[in-house]
Amino acid sequence: MNTGRTIFAQLMDLLPLAEFRRCVDRYEGDYKVQSFSCLDQFLCLAFAQLTYRESLRDIQTCLRAHQPQLYHMGFRGGISRNTLANANAQRDWCIYADFARILIAQARALYQHDPFGVKLEQTVYAFDSTTVDLCLSLFPWAQFRRRKSAVKLHTLLDLRGNLPTAVYVTGGGVNDVKLLDQLGLEAGAFYLLDRGYVDYRRLYAITQGLASSSPAPSRTRATVAAPGAGSTAPRDCVPIRPFASPDRRARVGIRLRCGGFTTSTPRKTCA
Numbered sequence: 001m002n003t004g005r006t007i008f009a010q011l012m013d014l015l016p017l018a019e020f021r022r023c024v025d026r027y028e029g030d031y032k033v034q035s036f037s038c039l040d041q042f043l044c045l046a047f048a049q050l051t052y053r054e055s056l057r058d059i060q061t062c063l064r065a066h067q068p069q070l071y072h073m074g075f076r077g078g079i080s081r082n083t084l085a086n087a088n089a090q091r092d093w094c095i096y097a098d099f100a101r102i103l104i105a106q107a108r109a110l111y112q113h114d115p116f117g118v119k120l121e122q123t124v125y126a127f128d129s130t131t132v133d134l135c136l137s138l139f140p141w142a143q144f145r146r147r148k149s150a151v152k153l154h155t156l157l158d159l160r161g162n163l164p165t166a167v168y169v170t171g172g173g174v175n176d177v178k179l180l181d182q183l184g185l186e187a188g189a190f191y192l193l194d195r196g197y198v199d200y201r202r203l204y205a206i207t208q209g210l211a212s213s214s215p216a217p218s219r220t221r222a223t224v225a226a227p228g229a230g231s232t233a234p235r236d237c238v239p240i241r242p243f244a245s246p247d248r249r250a251r252v253g254i255r256l257r258c259g260g261f262t263t264s265t266p267r268k269t270c271a
Contacts, residue, residue, distance in 0.1 A: 008047060009073050016102065023099045027092040036077035038095060041087045043074050056081040104165055111161030125165070126192040127183065129154040129176050144172030154179045159192075177202065 020039065024030055029038040044059060053059045063070065063079045070079070077083075118124065134142055134149040144150035150172030158165050168179055180202045185191075191206070 006069055006073055008050070011050070012043065012046070012074055016106070019102050020099050023095045023102075026098070027095050029091055029095045036083045036087060038087075038091060040075055040077040040079075041084065041091060042096065042099075044079065044084055047073075056084055059084065104163060107163050108158060108161065108165075111158075111163065114160060116160050120190065123186060123189040124159045124192070125186075125189060126157045126159055127154070127179075127197070128157075128194060129179070131172055142171050152176075156183065180205075 017039070020042065024038045044063070047053070047063065048059045051062065053062060060079055060081050063075075066073070116124070129152045131144075131150050131152050134144075134151065136143060136147060136149045139149040139151075142149040142151050152170050152172055152174060154168040154170065154176065155164050156166040157163070166184070168182060170179070176196045177199045180197060180199070185206060
């Protein structure tokens, strides 16, 4: 009979729970909570993610099967579908967003010196989206087509370690390029974007933000660059040169890289 600690408890020991409690206190997550704390909620969601649970009933059934071990796994409150559903609906999501930023910062520090095929000191990001299909009868608020619902996950990925640094969730009908307005630009960093993000007014904003972008190895990728101060752009990275103010039909130069062929379109006009 195994008398040691569970693997789940050992994994949770790696988390900075003191920082998690600060996040809870910041948003008063445990205000008037008697039995099912934010930590219990987080442990339930972490257990569901690690064990590939598919529903609230699945989470409840699996955890209750290990009832004698729940205390040693860190749970202090009872587990039920109704309690977990209410917590997911009413607790402030900012608690877990702030805690996720803390975990991402720790993970990026661990991978900051790992090579990833390109000799660059600056950070390299890839920004793209994926569509998650949903049932229209269960998710009518996210209607995407006549008979289908969907949401989009717009993810900013740090290629040094393949770590997500920002994730935006929108309806399936939201155009990808609109998320560039919410993207916080890092001066001197490189951003990989596909053609779905080619919007000259927004690319000019990238230029103003002193960010950079290098070409991705795909037939449908666009090369856009605006090197920041002190940055070293790759040899085939072409700077955006604004010909006029973006306020009135801005014109910028951009070079598109398609399947090994490079075509220049230096005077594209923004509507």
